[in-house]
Amino acid sequence: MSIRTVSNVVSDYPYVADDTRARVQAAIDRLGYRPNLLARSLKQGRSHVIALVVPELDVPYFAELARLIIAEGRERGYLVMIDHTDGDKNLERELILQNARPMNFDGVILSPLALSGADLSERPPGAPILLLGEKSFDSLADHVAIDNVAAADEATTHLIDIGRSRIAAIGVQPSGYDTAKLRLKGFRRAHRRAGIPVDRSLLMTATRFHRTDGAEAMRQLLARPDRPDAVFCFNDLLALGAMRTVLAAGLRVPEDVAIVGFDDIEDGRFSTPTLTTISPDKQLIARQAIEQILTRISKSDDAAPIEIRAPFRLAIRESTAGIPCDGGARHQADRPASRPTRSDSQP
Amino acid sequence: MSIRTVSNVVSDYPYVADDTRARVQAAIDRLGYRPNLLARSLKQGRSHVIALVVPELDVPYFAELARLIIAEGRERGYLVMIDHTDGDKNLERELILQNARPMNFDGVILSPLALSGADLSERPPGAPILLLGEKSFDSLADHVAIDNVAAADEATTHLIDIGRSRIAAIGVQPSGYDTAKLRLKGFRRAHRRAGIPVDRSLLMTATRFHRTDGAEAMRQLLARPDRPDAVFCFNDLLALGAMRTVLAAGLRVPEDVAIVGFDDIEDGRFSTPTLTTISPDKQLIARQAIEQILTRISKSDDAAPIEIRAPFRLAIRESTAGIPCDGGARHQADRPASRPTRSDSQP
Incomplete structure (x- = not known):
């Protein structure tokens, strides 16, 4: 049996007789031969x-x-x-x-x-x-x-729609981090359209987008005499950290502070209360x-x-609306989803 | 400039004059030359x-x-x-x-x-x-x-120590899945030592170890006339799902149902109540x-x-003890950690 024949079998070359192929394969199996994958991918x-x-x-x-x-x-x-x-x-x-x-x-x-x-x-x-x-x-x-600006706008507008007027934002970041910049832009746009001024002292920075950063920002907000009645967090981890701080302080969500997140991670569908959030597809x-x-x-x-x-939708849950929600239900259509669009960019 | 010189620079060969190295590097940068990394790792x-x-x-x-x-x-x-x-x-x-x-x-x-x-x-x-x-x-x-048996034993013993006697387990799996088998073994051992019989109807299977499986198992447990007063979940996701079901049913954690998890993921340090769990190092x-x-x-x-x-410890939090706990605190020593041991196995 020539080296070429073996090579043909290993490479799945079509012109090899069936019995030859079977014999070579048996030998390969017996010897534990492995083609050199690195060499193969190189070739x-x-x-x-x-x-x-x-x-x-x-x-x-x-x-x-x-x-x-x-x-x-x-x-x-x-x-x-x-x-x-x-x-x-x-x-x-x-x-x-x-x-x-x-x-x-x-x-x-x-x-x-x-x-x-x-x-x-x-x-x-x-x-x-x-x-x-x-x-x-x-x-x-x-x-x-x-579209992050549109998504942040929709989340903030929802808080305004349920009657909140002192809305904080958690997740503002130094320039260079576009995620935070775009979400802040949507937050401001919603306020502008509703004719509500943005209180700049309610814009809380976050070094990272982790639960612990959300918890810390919320502690600062609750320490104020004029605490906010709602908060838009730039991701769900920040929101879950903020929610823990509000509940641990003996306040109610959403009655005292309504909370919206961003990302729709599974955690927020099983938290108590469940988390209203922007759900990207x-x-x-x-x-x-x-x-x-x-x-x-x-x-x-x-x-x-x-x-x-890519499309997104606002998933409205207990943390803003008090609406009970089956935590296990995925992608229920609380609002019509925005349509996906695909456009060639102008170089 | 010879190919050998270029090769020497690329390979970080030490005997190349500094100015030669600089000229080669400049040429490489200009031409966007990349050594064939695959070929290099092959060699x-x-x-x-x-x-x-x-x-x-x-x-x-x-x-x-x-x-x-x-x-x-x-x-x-x-x-x-x-x-x-x-x-x-x-x-x-x-x-x-x-x-x-x-x-x-x-x-x-x-x-x-x-x-x-x-x-x-x-x-x-x-x-x-x-x-x-x-x-x-x-x-x-x-x-x-x-040591999974020891860890499950310690978690279950903690539930017995706080006065619970009808303890369910969530996460039992068909044979072949050793994680579940070892944790069930520790659960049984703790019962045996305390002289409490295990009620087999409280051993709940879970296809996967996700929140939704924990929530579903807990729904079945709560539907019984003789519901359990505690539950040991084989991981934290199961526990967080079970906790959501208990709270959504209007019951209290830990007063009505105490809950222990396993893994010490960050979610459980920020849930309300915070989650008692086995914390592997x-x-x-x-x-x-x-x-x-x-x-x-x-x-x-x-x-x-x-x-x-590897060592582990039991992190006691609100879901069993009602002890307030700073969700952000990592690795607080609630109990002395078990010691790491290292042993050569007997072949």
Whole structure:
């Protein structure tokens, strides 16, 4: 039996007699032969592996999204491996410049925190990348995100609609962090439309978007003589931390302080009270991200980057409306969802 | 400038004049030259990448552990990439047999759900693997875990100590899932020692360890005329789901039903009431896992697999004791921690 015959069997080359194939396979099984996968992927020039890089793996929004992206990749024969950067600008840079990675990824899906447009424009040609989330890069790469300004506006308008007028915001961040900037913009727009002035002393910064930051910001708000009657938190973790502080102080949610979050993580569907939140369509975001990066990988073209708008909806629960809600129910349509739109960006 | 000179610069070969190095580097930067990383790792035989494979990335315990393992790996110059299997036995098998992976991992850290000892003994020699979690494989591979029987015993004993006698367990699973089996064993042992019979009708199965499974099991328990006065849930997600059901039914935690979880995820430190739980020392588990697999990788030896016991403690919070607890406080020593032990297993 020649080496060529073995090679043909291993490579699934079609012109091999069935009994020959069976004998070779039996020998392979017996000897525990494994083709050198690294060498094979080197030869083929494709690894069929995509890296998904998120700022924080233990932020449930990213973990939930990662699960969906892994599943979408697997359906299409791609392995998606996860890394996280902790929002470290150097790690994000190394990643897109691909000079610190010993792996040969076919593409990278990145949810950047600290990366700048200048960093992004340095990346080498022919390295497919797709960006997730709120940082806007003026069409430097394919990008999937919801309309954060519209979502924050809708969340804030809901608080105004239920009669609240002293509304705090938790999650304001130093310039450079676009997520916070866009959500604050929507918060202000809702106030402006309703003719309610924004009290700047109710705009609370948060270093990170964790429960502990929300709890701390809420402690400061409750210490004031004129505490707010509602709070819009820039993510659900901040909201769940803030809720804990309000309840531990003996106040009621939503009667004394109504709370809205952002992300619709599972935690908020099982908290007491359940959490009203902006619910991005994560399933669709995952599918759009995988489909678009595979398009880039297969075409290797230099077509202009595209901007994909994913839909979201406001999920109204007990923390604002006192409406009992089955925690297990997913994606109930409390309000009509905004429509997905897809537009080619102008380069 | 010769190809050899360029190669020397790229490879960080020491005997290159500084100005030559600078000129080559400038050319590299200008041309966007990237060394073929895949070819390089092929030549060196090491990728410096470790795969961490968990059953479910969006179960907070695994996400929190993954963050710690990534950090420990990074400190030692290793990239840790994450994948999850959803507990799929075929994916777990493919992974340890390394015949479905196009990547060249130096080692694999695996938290298996469905894998059997027989599967594990099939793996090829020289593929470093470390197992996390509760499945016991009779010393087929290095293994880091806490003593689950002792931990479940301590959690159950705590419920007995606060005067509860009708204690339910949520998370019982069909045979093959060692996590549930070991925790049930500890639950029974605590009852036996206290001379309290276990009511088998209070042993609730759970298909998965998610909030929704805990909520459903609790609904069934509350529908009984003789409902339990306490429940030991085999993880925190089950406990948080069960807590939601109890509170939504208008009952009080812990007065009517006391609840203990397992894992000490961040959610339970911010829930209302906060959750009493078994707290494994995740930081130490992460360090032990990385150190041990790097030892295997560097030595490539066939020394007998070792069994590493990580410490845990019972964190007593409001869901059993009504003790107010600062949700943000991490690792407060409610009880003396059990001591870490490390023993070479008998092959």
